[in-house]
Amino acid sequence: MYFTDESSQTADTYLAVGGLAVPRPYIAGIVADLDAIKAEHGKTGEVKWKGAKFKGGIVHRAYIDKLFELVSANRVHVHLRFSRMSDYDHRLSGERRRTDTVSKAFYQLLLHRAVGMYNEKCEIDIVADDGHCTALLPAMVKGLHTDERRKYDRGYQPSVRSIIQRSSAAEPMLQLLDVTLGALSSYRNDRHNDGETGPIKKELAEYAFEKTGWESIDGNCPARNRECVRWNARPIIKLKG
Template sequence: MGTIVYFCDESSFFDNHMGVAGLAVNKKTLPSILDELAQINDDYNVVSEVKWQNAKSRRANTHMAYIDYLFRLIEESRAHVHVRFAPFKEYDHSLSGQKKRVATVGKMHYQLLLHRALRFYGESNSIIIHPDGGGCTAELPKLIGALNYDGKVKHGHKNSSVQHIECKDSKYEPMLQLLDVTLGALTAYKNNRHTDPITNATKKELAEYAVSKTNLASLERSSPMTAMKFNLWNVRPMWRR
């Protein structure tokens, strides 16, 4: 029995499609990954947070290096990435309560954790979860019991696999930055921002590059559940089925 550390983030709060994603690594291999990521930062003279939002021409090589490194980790089976897209503008966010959109995103994170992190790893591993801190994820640390209960009911787990949930500040957490760049690129492509004249050329290039690294013909089709290393999940709301 091992320990999986699961980092999660969200992207595109006001777009047609909202993306949430998880980055899973074995706790034992995390230090070596952090060392290699630090070396990339040294190579590209990184002195501030690397994130999709600040992708500009002068930093394009850094962001591309992050995309390359994440997919190399996936290819080497040192990390898994799971992306969940939902047609965000189709939801009635008032049904999520007083916090509306923020609460809807929190529910999206919960579903990602339950149906990817717990489903894939909960039977034989302990799980530590580190969401990017903010209003959308603030309630998740209180939901350990609910996740473990649902893991037993929905996935047949005998153990309570989620041991700890702690939100992190992406400014100080390199793994969240690593996830953010690729998630931002894929979500931009999903929302067709790579074809939008107002999107800067750097982000267009990075979005197209990230999609090419997935080796998927399209972002419209969900991956089979056997695809643990890179799993794409396009949510179909109940009213569409």
């Protein structure tokens, strides 16, 4: 399974789209662990980055810990793609403009990470957090098959079986991704230093970055890496202007 979500798509300098790759047999156990974290701290309902102030961020810190515990155990992989939104002329992205720029960022993440990294081993079902930016993804399965044959043909059948939208409120795995994606997006946009974010989100953003083990939020991880990957994308041609 490959769960995907976005952050900072509206007003920040850098858009972040993220993917969480997890074998299906592990999901039930992970969800049970997340339920236990919530029960321990009296949290009901959805766990989202925007609600990180709950009890001083204790649940959100536990979600970050759980994600990187799973990464260390090679039970999940997490991939983040950052792109500077000012590098794109959203008028050229499509009728929905900025929304279509975000949609195309999702497509690139799915093609080069979900497909490019796993098509030799897996049949991939993709679950996207529902919203306008992911609304067109379910219709892009055939396009991914075509681009997979062009770019990653390893003699296998097309790897993506389905793409569906699902509410994060009903999908704990999307919530697990959302918290760390939101924290690292905040770090990428330097919001932890803007004096306005507040101490809880500042601490969580810095904590999540430390857990990655990256020396910098800039640049890209080596192409062979899968476990915890950052990708600072740039358009081939700067479209704006």
